Amino acid sequence: MARRTAPTLPPLDWLRSFEAAARLSNFTAAAAELGLTQAAVSQHIRLLEERLKTRLFSRLARGVALSPEGAAYLPHIQSAFATIGSSTTELFEPRAVQTVSLRVPISFALLALVPALPDLAEALPRIQLDLVTIHRPTDYDLPGSALDIRFGNGSFPGREAERLTAERLVPVASPALASAADWTSLPLLLVAGAREMWAEWFAAAGLAGHPRRSHRFDSFVAAMHAASAGAGVLLGSRPLIDAALDGGALVRLSVFELPSTSGHFLTGPSTAHLTSAEQDFRHWLLKRLAGKA
Numbered sequence: 001m002a003r004r005t006a007p008t009l010p011p012l013d014w015l016r017s018f019e020a021a022a023r024l025s026n027f028t029a030a031a032a033e034l035g036l037t038q039a040a041v042s043q044h045i046r047l048l049e050e051r052l053k054t055r056l057f058s059r060l061a062r063g064v065a066l067s068p069e070g071a072a073y074l075p076h077i078q079s080a081f082a083t084i085g086s087s088t089t090e091l092f093e094p095r096a097v098q099t100v101s102l103r104v105p106i107s108f109a110l111l112a113l114v115p116a117l118p119d120l121a122e123a124l125p126r127i128q129l130d131l132v133t134i135h136r137p138t139d140y141d142l143p144g145s146a147l148d149i150r151f152g153n154g155s156f157p158g159r160e161a162e163r164l165t166a167e168r169l170v171p172v173a174s175p176a177l178a179s180a181a182d183w184t185s186l187p188l189l190l191v192a193g194a195r196e197m198w199a200e201w202f203a204a205a206g207l208a209g210h211p212r213r214s215h216r217f218d219s220f221v222a223a224m225h226a227a228s229a230g231a232g233v234l235l236g237s238r239p240l241i242d243a244a245l246d247g248g249a250l251v252r253l254s255v256f257e258l259p260s261t262s263g264h265f266l267t268g269p270s271t272a273h274l275t276s277a278e279q280d281f282r283h284w285l286l287k288r289l290a291g292k293a
Contacts, residue, residue, distance in 0.1 A: 010051050015077055017044035018056065022074045026063040097126050098277035101145030106133040107220040108149055108264055111240045112165075116288055123284050127277050135218070147268040147278055159267040162282075164289045165239055167260040169201055171253040172236035172244075174228055178251035187214030187232035191223045197258070198235055205256045224250070 020030035021041060031041045049056050056070035066074065104113060109131055120127070134140060140148055154161050173183065180186055188198055188211050198211060214232045217223040224241065227234035228249045236250065238257065244250040266285060268274065274282065 010048055014044040014048040014051075016081075017041045018048055018070075019074065019077050019081065021045060021057070021064060022066055022070060023078075025065065097128055098275070099128050099130050100147065100275075100277050100281045101130040101132070102281075103132045103134050103140060103145055103148035105149065105151055105219075105264075106135065107224075107240060108151070109133050110221050111224075111243070112264075112289070115243065119288065120281075120284060124280055127281055129281075146274060147266065147282070150265050150267050151262060152265065153261050154263070154265055156265070156267050160270060161265040161267045162286060164264040164266055164285065166263045168238040169195075169197060169235050169258040169260055170238060170256070171201070171233050172227060172241060172250040173233045173253055174230040175248065175251050176230050177233065178253060183233055183253045184211055187212055189214055189223045189226055189232040189234045190216040191220050191235070192216060192218050195220060195235065195237060195262075197260070201235055201258045204258050205254065 016034060017030060017036070017040075020033050021027050024030050024033065027041045027045070028038045030036075031038045034041065045057065052069075054069045055067050056073065057064040058067055113129075113131070117129075120129070130145070132139075132145070134148075140150065149164065150156055150159075150161070154163060171183065173186065177183070177186060184207060190196055190198070190213060198213070202208075202211065215223075215226060217226065220237060220240065223234055224236070224244065226232065227236075228244065233253065234250075236245075236252070237260075241250060245252060266282060268278075268282075271279065271282070
């Protein structure tokens with residue numbers, strides 16, 4: 001059987017006494033810093049020198065001085081302690097709360113982000129969001145956050161974009177209105193902007209007629225609340241309406257869904273320019289919405 005060799009790494013308390021004595025040039029001062037007796041520090045140094053078979057200090061009338069070998073050894077010990085300290089802090093000590101600023105359309109904020117906040121708090125407890133809701137495209141031009149969420153086809157000049165959702169459009173209404181014999185005769189709710197696609201939906205579904213248009217809203221979430229209240233039929237945007245469908249607040253009126261080229265995108269500068277908190281939030285959001293694109 002092969003003989004086991006003695007470990008080459010000296011005990012940690014010997015090395016701590018050596019580092020403190022070398023830095024302070026005094027065994028008594030090192031003992032006070034470490035909460036030990038001067039005799040204990042002297043013994044640690046003696047045992048370390050015996051282990052290394054090398055004199056590490058020259059004893060002086062007042063204090064000590066490092067030998068050439070001790071001076072060469074010291075920076076390696078200090079570097080090792082620094083590595084252990086930083087690793088311990090990074091892995092186990094609480095870190096300061098970091099804020100991630102984010103511009104986001106109000107509909108996506110209320111229907112997708114707000115319901116996900118408990119999951120964010122559990123996954124990334126040291127990240128807090130500073131949300132600014134967007135009402136006009138020019139709001140994105142204001143200085144502030146590096147990250148934002150935009151609705152469109154994915155082309156945003158000067159921005160890197162990662163798709164979060166792929167929109168699919170389907171008519172929905174409140175359960176009371178959904179019982180109507182012919183829902184196409186009901187008032188149709190309109191949403192300003194890219195979602196005003198009733199004509200495209202009817203053409204793609206192969207339905208004729210002259211639908212009766214009604215109230216018009218500047219945000220999808222406002223129109224969705226109007227539909228839930230029974231004000232008319234909404235061309236619902238999936239996946240934003242999925243929770244309302246699952247909860248019964250809205251009922252789909254057709255099996256036909258119109259795929260849209262639009263969707264929500266997380267946009268920002270190159271990932272190399274994001275802070276660690278922004279990177280962590282980005283990874284969480286992409287994972288959270290995986291399968292929605």
